[in-house]
Amino acid sequence: MTQGHRSLRALAVVLALLAILGFSTASRADRAKAADQIIPESLQLDERRSGTSFLSPALRAQQSDEGANPGMLWVETGEKLWSTPPGASGNSCASCHGEARTSMMGVAAHYPAVDKSSGKLMNLELRINECRTERQGAEPFAYESNELLGLTAFIAYQSRGLPISVDVSGPAASYLEAGRKFFTTRQGQLNLACTQCHDENWGRKLRGDTISQGHPTGFPIYRLEWQSLGSLHRRLRACSLGVRAEVLDYGSPEYLALELYLAWRARGMLIETPAIRR
């Protein structure tokens, strides 16, 4: 090793020590600000990988085989609900939207989206419930119920293989920014931002599993840990719990904004609903 290399290394050690000291004495707000500055905004487009690529070959085969993928049980539940009139209006989903195979093709790829009349950000689950209360005269489904998961999975299934493409212009821009902020801000007792795992350390091991890039390509997903289908917000709640942060409500504004940011971050990636994840 040359003298130059050695002095460079010494300098690096000193800088690292200074950084550690600086971090330990700075206030929480300062640390969050510093994190915002050092964290890159996003992955390179061409290095993005769906969660499927982190699965074992056996699980990948099970996901693509519609006879073996347990998520298809919920898709079938949704298919039945699609043509069942639920409420006072006597209208089923099919009464207005017709054949889902054509009318719902590509719809899930554009969610979450800003509702034109209310100006609020809505994901597919909230849109389905809005349709039920406003147009079908029915009670909304509970967020993580089998029925809502089924209908969401059935509708998203019609977009399987199509690229995610959400509108982030106009009124959606502020939601995107809020989502980006949530993704890059340290939170919880572990003081971790989403980006530190999913942008900077994906592909490495976290206990027994490989850290994914966190792309929402296959929701609702059949997660082996849950032994059931589950929504994106259920997954986000598990993430919040994991970094010991506040676990927010299903459909909360923070998770909705994050959902938009995640969809934008995964723009162009193909929908895989119902995906299998560990």
Place this chain on the structure above:
Amino acid sequence: MNTSTRIVIPKTVTRGEVIEIKTLIKHPMETGYRRDHRGQVIPRHIVKRFVAIYNGTEVFSADLTQGVAANPYLAFSTVAEESGEIVFEWIDDLGDTHTEKVEITVS
């Protein structure tokens, strides 16, 4: 049993062909070892037995235990001998049976 199932058999079958049949059933497969948040044991609730009957003849059966994950997926092969009906039965330990019948056309 109020549940949903999924059965996949090949659409076109020739006589004597070995066919693969895939089945899925939505079932919690609760082990009986877990406790709820009050500390009470969650009673065991599993599919104990699965049977497939092809034109009156049992062609496949399986005994399942609490070691099997929720929503069990079972696939098996059989020889397509003639057109008729395949009956699928899932029997759980509460004595409930879920039956599905699928027509098969052999040419």
